[in-house]
Amino acid sequence: MRAVVVGAGIGGLAATASLRRAGHEVTLVEQAARFTEIGAGIQLAPNATRLLRRLDLLDAVAAQAARPSHLSFRTWSDGAEICRYALGREAEEAFGAPYLLLHRADLHQALAAAVPPSSVRLDTVVVGIDQDDESATVTTASGERLRADLVVAADGIRSAARQWLFGADKAVFSGTAAYRALLPADEVADLDLPDLGIWLGPGRHFVHYWVRRGELLNVVAVVTAEAHVVAESWTARAEPGEQLREFEGWDSRVLDVLERAGQVFRYGIHTRAPLARWNVGRVTLLGDSAHAMVPFQAQGAAQAIMDAAVLGDALTGATPADVPDALDRYVRRRLATATSMQANSARAGDDFHLPDGPEAQARNARMSAYAAEHVFLPQATGWAVDVLDDRRPDRRP
DSSP states (O other): OEEEEEOOSHHHHHHHHHHHHTTOEEEEEOSSSSOOOOOOEEEEOHHHHHHHHHTTOHHHHHTTOBOOSEEEEEETTTOOEEEEEEOHHHHHHHHSSOOEEEEHHHHHHHHHTTSOGGGEEOSOOEEEEEEOSSOEEEEETTSOEEEESEEEEOOOTTOHHHHHHHOSOOOEEEEEEEEEEEEEGGGSGGGOOOSEEEEEETTEEEEEEEEGGGTEEEEEEEEEOOGGGSOSOSSOBOOTTHHHHHTTTSOHHHHHHHHHOSSOEEEEEEEOOOOSOSEETTEEEOTHHHHOOOSTTSOHHHHHHHHHHHHHHHTTTOOGGGHHHHHHHHHHHHHHHHHHHHHHHHHHHHHHTOOTTHHHHHHHHHHHHHHHHOSSOGGGGGGGOOTTOTTSGGGOO
């Protein structure tokens, strides 16, 4: 069976690897002329790393990662610890796979290495997707038509394929923007930072963790913002000192990190409205094109990898005639979980940004009480779910 995957981000590469593992011929098309080191840090919980092991990619990914021992929640003004949760070896033993922190480019490179160069078409812009009962066709800007039994649109948050399938629909501004930076480890070694820290404050939160085997500190500083102020761009640069003004009055360690950061980028955080379905006939969405979410539970990439694994599983042994039904099964197994994660991530952002006073105090007390009785984060219950487990009820036809 022949498939075309549109978009060579994390979701598209994982889908290509998964479909190839299922025995199918895959062509991956990407509009960029080359793969570049874009983005910064990314977190992969055990629900994702378990699937990378199934794709024989976990060792390559883990070799470039940092493994945090714990997650520490802190207050914005003085850095007092609200609570902490175990990660590291305890999480790996409990969930059967590690919690990893990576530079996005390192994850992308490991995924790309699993796809033969002969299967990748860079500098190829897709201008249309058509289909009939027998096949689907991807049309490129050069006029070339790539015919396949299946088309997977992993073309990101600004997905054109999503509009072709379901009509006009734009990315939705979340009301938040993020400053991001990477700092060499030796530049912040004196600050005694936790492996993975999330500092909560009024209308803002600050996240930091190690990537690239602990050689770099990834920083993400999130603020409430107006849509007209921030671009939806990974490469838009912040004005000098802008991030310091946004976090004025915060704990000195937060300000020290922001002051020592060299180049700081700023981008508006966007999402997509939930869909009732992702597929039409022989064409389906995957990853951000289907369910882009705010990053406040660090599950965007994980959900895309889960999509890819289930897609490959649903199409294992499939013939061309089976594709529409197989895509129905794929969407049935993934849509509810991804949609729920979109909502949970948005709620987490609201919770992180509560104003000082009774609401924030109640949140902190609630978090502290939960951590006193539980080793792992509340959302860790989802890390134990194996989307490829044959005993799961959503595996039934």
